[in-house]
Amino acid sequence: MTTPLQIDRNTGHVHVAGSLITPATTPEQLGAGFQIGDSRPVLIGDREVPCRFARIGLQEGRLGIDLSLRFESEQLVSLFIELTDPSIPTGSDDDFYASIPLREKLHQRWLGEQLGKLDKLDGTLALFPWGTTGVARDKSENVFIYLHNRNNSWVFGD
Numbered sequence: 001m002t003t004p005l006q007i008d009r010n011t012g013h014v015h016v017a018g019s020l021i022t023p024a025t026t027p028e029q030l031g032a033g034f035q036i037g038d039s040r041p042v043l044i045g046d047r048e049v050p051c052r053f054a055r056i057g058l059q060e061g062r063l064g065i066d067l068s069l070r071f072e073s074e075q076l077v078s079l080f081i082e083l084t085d086p087s088i089p090t091g092s093d094d095d096f097y098a099s100i101p102l103r104e105k106l107h108q109r110w111l112g113e114q115l116g117k118l119d120k121l122d123g124t125l126a127l128f129p130w131g132t133t134g135v136a137r138d139k140s141e142n143v144f145i146y147l148h149n150r151n152n153s154w155v156f157g158d
Contacts, residue, residue, distance in 0.1 A: 003060055004016065004017055004058040004059070004060055004065065005017075005058055005060070005065055005067060005081070007111075007114040007115060007133075007147070009114070009115045009116055009128075010130075011130055012128060012130035012131050012133075012147060012149055014067075014079060014147070016031075016056065016058070016067060017031055017033050017056060017058065018031065019031045021069070021076070021079070022076075023075075023076055023130075023149040023150065023151050024076075025076050026074055026075075026076070027052050027054055027071055027074065030054055030069075031056075034054045034055065034056045034069075035054065035055050035056070036052065036053075036054040037052055037053045037054065038052065039051065039052050040052075042072075044072065044153070049072045049073060050072070050074075051070060051071060051072050052070075052071040052074070053068060053069065053071070054068070054069045054071070055067060055068045055069070062085065062086055062087070063083055063084070063110075064083065064084035064085075065081060065082075066081070066082040066083075066084070067079065067080070067081055068080040068081075068082075072151075072153075075151050076149065076151060077148065077149060077151045077152035077153075078146060078147065078148045078149070078152055079146070079147040080144050080145065080146055080147075081107075081110075081144060081145040081146075081147075082143070082144045083106055083110055083143075083145075085106055088102050088103060088106065090103075097141065100137070100141055100143065103143040104135060104137075104143050107135040107143050107144065107145050108135050110145070111133065111134075111135060111145050115133070130149060130150065131147060131148050131149040131150055131152070132146075132147075132148050133145065133146060133148075134146060
């Protein structure tokens with residue numbers, strides 16, 4: 001069975017819904033299934049950069065996969081993957097906050113299945129020649145996987 005989203009461990013390229021996403025991919029090259037936002041200024045470090053965001057929702061069995069891409073000045077810099085499993089209760093605030101460890105393990109396990117055993121992946125960071133990846137939480141305690149490629153000046157410096 002082919003999965004709707006696969007990450008190439010050697011390159012960091014992402015195969016999604018029949019398309020290949022690489023650091024050279026532009027918003028205009030994304031498939032019809034993507035929702036692509038308008039460009040808007042975003043503060044990156046101490047400077048404003050025109051950014052666009054794109055997303056696609058996928059399903060793999062019962063697992064929901066939400067893939068978001070961030071483009072700075074029309075150049076792909078980061079991908080974010082949020083997984084949802086209906087067997088992990090998140091309906092109430094109590095359930096949502098109690099499920100954080102389960103959601104982190106789900107994301108870590110999925111990322112490990114994609115990239116193999118990651119020596120440095122302790123839930124926060126794995127380094128590759130093509131960029132970095134890991135599992136993180138945002139301010140609202142949503143858990144997600146991130147992939148930053150070498151185009152990302154905020155992560156890799158100018």
